[in-house]
Amino acid sequence: MIQKDWRDFIKQAITQGDSQRNIVVSMRENKRTQKHEVQPGTPLATPEKTPKRSKKQLKDEEELDRVFDAHITEELKSDVEDKRAKSNVVLSPTDISHLRDKKTERVSEILHIPYHIAQKLLDHVEWDEDKLLAQYFENKSKLLVAASIDKRSLTPRKRAKKKAKVAPVTQEPKQETCSTCFDDYPESEFSVLEACGHKFCNQCWGGFFESKISEGITVEIRCMHQGCTSIVPGSIVEKLISDEMKLKYSLFLTKEFVNHNKYIRWCPAPGCEYAITEAITECRSLVATCHCGNRICWHCQREAHPPINCKMLNKWNKLTTRDMGALGAVINTNLDVQTLEWLHKNTKSCPFCSSPIQKNDGCYYMQCSNCRKSFCWLCTKPWDTHEATGHFSCPTYNAGEEALRNQPDHVDDDSFAAKKKAIEDFEKLDTRKKSLLQKFTKYYPMFAEVAKSMESSVSNKEIEDLTRELYEKRAIIDSKFLHDAHLALKKAKESLKYSYIDLAFLNPDTKVDLFGFLQDSLKSTITQLTNALGKPVATLDITEVKKLTKLANTHVESLLQEVERTADDYWTKDRKKERKEVVATATPAATEKEGKVGETKPEDKKTEQN
Structure with a gap:
């Protein structure tokens, strides 16, 4: 094919919805087919004369070429972004050790400094190589002082070479006295630091090193x-300590x-030894996912919490540290202190539905009119x-008819005190905070319900057991769909x-109809996927699990x-403050264009109320 034919072929494939990978494969197949079709000695066919095109046709072709180039570029760009967005790097202890050595060796070669000094400098700047190089070349002396490194450590002390003397065979080795243990x-049993020249026996060095390591000191x-203040190289430390201490x-x-x-975080899951780097962005959060299935927030290192950021989560936790049950009862029933005290004195709550019940007369038998x-x-x-x-005795307290009273004997005085305090605190709040707390008590039960369901999540070990069982009973080797499903x-x-x-x-004025619909859809998909994964391995529908996994990821993205x-519709003081600052700094000329000075438009009033 000539170049134009290839472009036409690719354009046709794009219009049919083929992916770029399939297009390239088809191009290679066509080239290979054409190569085999041409026999040796066969004269090449004379290319047909291309008909002359009009200006309109040429213009249309140029536009089509531009669309084609843009399509290929966007497709390649989206492929790269998708790969970056959906993967982060998980490091094993061996990987971490290799990464540390690689970074240290690179800095040591660039700056021409000893390995252990490069390691200490990197540790000082939180292993940020660019920051270290910038500070080193800008003001080396200042950096060394900040890292508590002696300048002599950069250039090892040169010792004078002694001429070797041939000692008699019968002469004993020369003895030296250690200045520490005497x-x-x-x-040969002594070691000397090249940076400072201090020399001690290997036993004293080894004991000193092991005591420091026991305290958790390594680089320092x-x-x-x-x-x-000279830093001891790691090679000397490892040479003079025991095998157990080396580990x-x-x-x-x-x-x-x-x-x-x-740039690296430990996975906080119990028993997990992996570290995570290169977190990905999910809405307003940076999230890192470990091989064990644990997902953490990169900043606060708590459970991953998209779509909210850490600041919103901290506010929520601060407000929900109160007794939400007591506060919810206050807000949802509109109780005041007097009503609460009367109910506490004259009624008992139904043990099944918590409805207040008053006893006028009769036996111990009670029936709730609600449930x-x-x-x-x-x-x-x-x-x-x-x-x-019988109806006139209680076997729990061995009480008979003589113990019958209409007034309740409460054992939940602490709960009553909490509700009373909640009412008093709630009545002191302004209208805005009351509305905010009412919203909190509305959504808190939904939040708590999902949180409770997450407590029974399948662990990574249980997934491995399912994988083994799937192979033994159904001879299925590729069980990656199980990990993907539980992660989704x-x-x-x-x-x-x-x-x-x-x-x-x-x-409060934000329309949340679509938000609620997406939440309900996601909740329904979660239920379906949970039921599908809860089936025995023998009856597990793999196709259904894969389909629901993809659907769950789609619903999450939509949400x-x-x-x-x-x-931009959050109910915060910051937006009100920002609005006031904008209005205060507006120039009279700009204000006159919109209306008279000091006059507020209806939409501005609505914004200020929000």
Whole structure:
């Protein structure tokens, strides 16, 4: 094919909806087919003469070419962005050690400094190579002082070379006295630091190193000579400590590298030894996902909480530290202190539906008019446990007819005190805060319901057991769909749970019909996927699980997009303050164009009320 034919072929494939990968494969197949069709010695056919095109045809072709180029570029760009957006890097302890060595060696080569000095400098700047290089070349002395590094450490001390003397065979090795333990050892049993020249016996060095490692110090191990700040190279440390202490030293180095590195986070899941880097953005949160299935927020290192940010979650936690049950009862029933005190004095709550019940006369048998369930007035246990003893006795307290009273004997005085305090605190609030708390108590039960369902999530070990069982009973090797399904289920529950917090902070005037519809759709998909995964391995429908996994991810994306759409409708003081600042700094000329000075338009009044 000539170049134009190839372009026409690709354009036709694009219009038919083929992906770029399929187009390239088809092009290669056509080339290979044409190559085999041409036999040796066969004269090449004379190309047909291309008919002359009009200006309009040429213009249309140029426009089509432009659309084609834009399509290919956008498709390639979206493919790269999708790969970046849907993956983060998980590091094992071995990977972490290799990464630390690689970074340290690179800086050591660039700056021509010893390995252990490069490691200390990187640790000082939280392992940010660009920041280290910028500070080093800008003001090296200032950086070394800030990192507590002696300049002599950059250039190892040169020792004078001694001429080798041939000693007699019968001569004993030369003995030296250690200045720490004052014992005599052969010269070969001593080690000297090149940076400072201090020399001690290997036993003293080893004991000193092991004591520092036991304290958790690794990069900061310095010379044991009093007043000396020279850093001891890791090669000397590993040479003079025991094998058991070497393992601790390596482990502490790895932990210190991650703890001081702002680009890496440990996975907080119990028993997980992996670290995570390169978090991805989900709505307003940076989320990192570990191999164990745990998802964390990159900033606060708590459970991943898209679509809300850490600031909103902190506000929610601060407000929900109160007794939400008591506060909810106050708001939803519009009680005042006097009514609450009368109810506490004259009624008992139904043990099944919590409706208040007043006893005028009669036996211990009570039946709630709301839920129609029966219970004992004295102990509030179901009446089924009292049928054998009659209506005028309570076997729980061994009480007879003489103990019958219409006034309730409460055992929940703490609950009453909490409700009373909640009413008093609620009545002191202004209208805005009352409305906000009313929204909180509306969405808190929904939030708590999803949070409770997440407590029974399947662990990574249970997924591995299911994978093994799937292979043994159904000979299915590729079980990646199980990991994807459980991860999608967890992500869906997180998004649904924290979307209720987002609703609680939205402006009361914001339309949330679509928001509620997307929440209901996601909730329905979560239920279906949970039921599909709950089936025994023998009857597990793999096609259905894959379909629901994809559907759950789609619903999550739709919900997060809707959250982004309503991003400017949050009910916060910051927006009011920003609005006042804009109005205050408006020039008279600009104000006169919109209306008279000091006159507020109806839409402005509405914005200020929000």
